[in-house]
Amino acid sequence: MRILVVDDEQDICEILQYNLENEGYKVMTANSAEEALMMPLEGFDLVLLDVMMGEMSGFDMARRMKHNEQTAHIPIIFITALDSEDDTVNGLNLGADDYIAKPLSMKEVRARVAAVLRRTRKAPAAEPTREARIVRYETLQLNLESKRATMDGEPLALTKLEFELLSFLIQNPDKVFSREELLHRCWPDDVYVLDRTVDVNITRLRKKIGRYGKQIKTRVGYGYCMEK
Numbered sequence: 001m002r003i004l005v006v007d008d009e010q011d012i013c014e015i016l017q018y019n020l021e022n023e024g025y026k027v028m029t030a031n032s033a034e035e036a037l038m039m040p041l042e043g044f045d046l047v048l049l050d051v052m053m054g055e056m057s058g059f060d061m062a063r064r065m066k067h068n069e070q071t072a073h074i075p076i077i078f079i080t081a082l083d084s085e086d087d088t089v090n091g092l093n094l095g096a097d098d099y100i101a102k103p104l105s106m107k108e109v110r111a112r113v114a115a116v117l118r119r120t121r122k123a124p125a126a127e128p129t130r131e132a133r134i135v136r137y138e139t140l141q142l143n144l145e146s147k148r149a150t151m152d153g154e155p156l157a158l159t160k161l162e163f164e165l166l167s168f169l170i171q172n173p174d175k176v177f178s179r180e181e182l183l184h185r186c187w188p189d190d191v192y193v194l195d196r197t198v199d200v201n202i203t204r205l206r207k208k209i210g211r212y213g214k215q216i217k218t219r220v221g222y223g224y225c226m227e228k
Contacts, residue, residue, distance in 0.1 A: 001117055002043060005029045006036045006058070007050040007079060012104070016048060019106045020113065033061035042070040046117055048100075048109075051080035059094055066095045072157035073147075075120045077112060079104070095159040095204075119188040120160055137170045137226070140212055151209060161186060162205045169216060169226035178223040198224075 003025050005016045013029040020027045028044075030036035033056035041047070047065070051058040058078060065071040075097040097116050100109055135142040139152045147163055149156040158166065164186040169177075177185070179198040187197075202224055206213030217227050 001045045002026045002028070003046045003048065003113070004036060004039065004041070004044045005048045006031075006033060006053075006061070007048075008032055008053045009050075012050075012079075015104070015106075016109065019110065023110055023113075025113075032056070033058065036061060037064065041065065041074065044074060046113065046120075047074055047076050048113070049076055049078055051078050062094045062096065066159065067157060069155050069157050072159065075116050075160070077116060095162075097160075115188075135167050135170050137173075137212065137215075140166075140170070140209065142167045142170065151212070156208060158205075158208060161201055162208065165201060165205055166209070169224070173226050173228045176219045176222045176225040181223065 001024075003020055005013050005020075005027060006029070007013050007016075008031050010031060013031065017027045017029055028039070030039060032054055033049075034054075036047075049058040049062060058080070062076050062078075065074060065076070072095075076095065077098045077100055078096050079100050079102065081102045097120070098112050100112055133143060133145045135144060140149070141151075142149045142163065144167060147160075149158050149163060149166065165182065168182075168185055182198050202216060206216055215227050217225050219225060
């Protein structure tokens with residue numbers, strides 16, 4: 001598994017590289033977002049990304065990655081000294097998969113890296129039937145095998161959580177699901193989730209699917225549903 005560490009502190013890059021390589025990962029480093037964006041990012045399985053850097057912040061780099069079809073699927077763990085709820089929600093809104101707070105604990109870093117890679121790694125599965133591979137809602141199409149989504153034939157840059165949310169809602173039209181039910185059905189058990197996480201991801205998903213966003217209805221006091 002290939003990991004990219006992006007941090008403007010050379011010491012942190014070296015410490016992370018040393019510890020992660022001892023775990024068997026192949027690790028490369030960059031000392032700025034600008035330097036990282038010049039690298040072949042699509043070849044990495046995970047990016048550890050510092051938030052507070054020079055001219056371009058980690059948030060800005062993550063935003064560019066998530067708007068690029070070739071890199072939108074790559075999981076991101078933010079490394080940050082910021083610890084307010086707004087900062088955390090901002091990162092989640094950009095598609096972050098996890099957070100690690102400074103000062104770093106290498107034991108925590110190793111555990112969180114392993115957890116993110118475990119839940120984002122494509123696991124082998126039994127061959128599905130032809131009907132089970134494709135989920136459709138008018139011109140929205142989701143391939144459950146390749147994990148690709150399109151709208152009007154054009155690719156959609158969805159994160160893993162957005163893909164799971166959309167496919168689940170499409171497969172259960174007109175049924176209302178509470179936040180707790182969506183967390184249970186679409187989120188891994190080993191990930192820390194804030195109360196607002198479902199709302200943040202639903203809002204982001206609505207924007208990405210354009211005119212179909214209005215079909216994801218909020219039932220006040222109950223939850224969300226995909227209306228036919």
